[in-house]
Amino acid sequence: MKSFLGTLLLVLCAFGTVYSECSDADRKALEAWDRAWGAAGEKGDKSALMSIYADDYVGLPAMTGKAQTIDDTMKTFEQNRANPPQEKVTYGHYLISCTPVSATITHRNAIWTPAGEGGKEQTFYTRSIHILEKRGGKWQVVSNAGGSLDDSSVLWYLEQDWNDALQKRDKAWFEKNYAAGFSSVSSTSGKLMNKAEDIADSVEGKATIDLAETTDMNIRVDGNAAVVTGIFRTRGKDEKGAAYDRKIRYTDTWIKRDGRWQAWATAGTVIQ
Secondary structure, X not given: OHHHHHHHHHHHHHHHHHHOOOOHHHHHHHHHHHHHHHHHHHHOOHHXXXXXXXXXXXXXXXXXXXXXXXXXXXXXXXXXXXXXXOOEEEEEEEEEEEOOOEEEEEEEEEEEEOOOOOOOOEEEEEEEEEEEEEEOOEEEEEEEEEEEOOHHHHHHHHHHHHHHHHHHOOHHHHHHHEEEEEEEEOOOOOXXXXXXXXXXXXXXXXXXXXXXXXXXXXXXXXXXXXXXXXXXXXXXXXXXXXXXXXXXXXXXXXXXXXXXXEEEEEEEEEOO
């Protein structure tokens, strides 16, 4: 199943890169459509679901049709209403491609669960892939697949989360996802920093970041350790207000502790 989802995602992304006619407005509208679909299921809005699912809908891998899928959704809604779940689900990292009459939507799902018998909160990740067609002037889902993420995929998304945290100066993200013994080597000054120093440098600095993106990622996992290499590009204004556009070849080291991946070390070199 994981192999199928990974292959399908690569195919869809390649399709979107070559044939996509999506504007930013199209992507925002499709993301809003997807979130409305999720809300309809949470609210048990059967009439909305009847409109969202195409009559020939097929859900993978169980090959469930429209009627069965909506029936299962309504049963889950009734169960949750009687016994509200403790877990929380958030959706993000949307990859959307489209033509005037078709679209693919892929996103990560983060499922947070409160502290259980082990005394620790946990977050699990899955990925969903939706295939849409525009019929009668409105979008309908014709197929859907989903599954859990392997370690490489989890790390790929965590690297994107790291970029987002830098732009948002999200101290809570760094506190949670940096390991206790985290260390970093500045790509510009060569300064060695521990966890507290790196977080302060990331969230309290006067520089602004307009763009933070990662390309050419290579992810190697060996048991509870992983090394990620790639090119990190950042653009914005430095502490003195001067514009910059910088690319850094970096190496991130991750370790799995308490059942989740945590950043352990990072170092980079500016590409001239």
